[in-house]
Amino acid sequence: MIKLGVLGVGDLTDKMIRGLSRKGSGAIQFLLSPRNEVKAAALAKDPGCTVMSSNQDVVDGADVVLVGVRPAHLAELAQHVSLKPFQPLVSVVAGVSTKDLSRLFGDRDYSRVMLSCAAEINRSTVAVYPANSKAAQLFAPLGNVVNLETEREFELGMIAACMNGWFYFLVHELQQWLTEKGMPLESARALVFSSVEDCVAYARYKSSTPIDVLGQSIATPGTYTAGGRDVLIEHDGYAAWRAACDHVFNQLVCDKR
Ligand SMILES: NC(=O)c1ccc[n+]([C@@H]2O[C@H](COP(=O)([O-])OP(=O)(O)OC[C@H]3O[C@@H](n4cnc5c(N)ncnc54)[C@H](OP(=O)(O)O)[C@@H]3O)[C@@H](O)[C@H]2O)c1
Known part of the structure; x- marks a missing residue:
């Protein structure tokens, strides 16, 4: 013991x-x-x-x-x-x-x-x-x-830990959108979480396929998924996430140099 x-x-x-x-x-x-x-x-x-x-x-x-x-x-x-x-x-x-x-x-x-x-x-x-x-x-x-x-990798891992916290807010936003459109809270929560779980489970199953390739296989031209992704890009949705990562990493590592 x-x-x-x-x-x-x-x-x-x-x-x-x-x-x-x-x-x-x-x-x-x-x-x-x-x-x-x-x-x-x-x-x-x-x-x-x-x-x-x-x-x-x-x-x-x-x-x-x-x-x-x-x-x-x-x-x-x-x-x-x-x-x-x-x-x-x-x-x-x-x-x-x-x-x-x-x-x-x-x-x-x-x-x-x-x-x-x-x-x-x-x-x-x-x-x-x-x-x-x-x-x-x-x-x-x-x-x-x-x-x-390496310890640098570990500090980067800290950003992944922050992502875990950010995901709650992202899931909340998406759940809110559904409820504002009239969906009962329980169904909205179940659908959003289940969608995230689907994504993680399938990406783990297809462990040798790059994640963006899996995304592209769903967001094929002309699909609703592709249309929504275009809007995310247009609104700098992904860039905002990268900026948040840079912000925390700079605080953790660069400020201490
Ligand atoms: N929470 C998370 O999910 C999470 C995730 C990743 C990393 N961390 C890391 O984990 C650490 C703790 O975070 P936390 O959220 O658990 O903080 P927390 O709830 O404030 O816990 C820290 C505890 O340490 C006690 N403490 C302070 N000085 C002490 C001393 N001299 N001797 C013994 N105990 C003392 C505090 O008591 P008082 O309240 O009386 O000061 C408090 O009970 C942080 O360094 C954070 O970076 C946390």
Whole structure:
């Protein structure tokens, strides 16, 4: 059994712990920071979770430490805990490199992992750097592991994590359009989500076919789909998505140079 110490019991780590508890059948013992009393107490209803009396107790009892605080809280956290020599640290903190982590927590084995809220139901993307690191083994039960070879790839993976959030708003817009035209909400929600699921399932099935080729096979000249795509292009619909990606990437990487 692995003892996983959690510093930063928040929205994301809560979902990770719930997902791991569901799939892990007791393989991980979670030692929780007491800082977020309400979340920690709710998790501690599961016998696999123990709320420790301090962050240092979390670290002292853990085989591996998972850091899940917000980036702005990381330096303060690092000042107040001393990790054990060689104790591995896994970070979900967005935009903080392994170099920055080692400046804060010393020389040790670092992994970074990026997930979505679907970790709670074991259906998250689990982007991992370094590839095949400790995090990949530990968090594989949370969904689809994507091993990333370089830290730059991992930062790009962060943009994919943002896309996950943006998709909710896109789906909402499309659902709204249908309801404004008179469709009941439940049907609109079912149709839009199901269309997205169709697309993902078929593209996975046709894994060797480029995605745009699959799109072109549907949006053939003269079809309604092709007509709508022309309007999306005319209104810079795709360019707006690329601009959003550039914006976040510049914030994550370029601003730090
Ligand atoms: N939520 C997501 O879907 C998501 C996705 C990808 C990445 N992330 C990354 O995950 C990290 C956490 O995000 P989140 O949305 O889960 O944030 P969150 O809900 O605010 O959770 C962070 C938790 O850390 C606690 N904390 C702060 N300082 C601490 C300290 N010194 N010792 C122990 N605990 C401390 C906070 O307590 P207080 O509230 O008392 O400050 C809070 O409970 C971020 O770095 C973010 O970049 C999140």
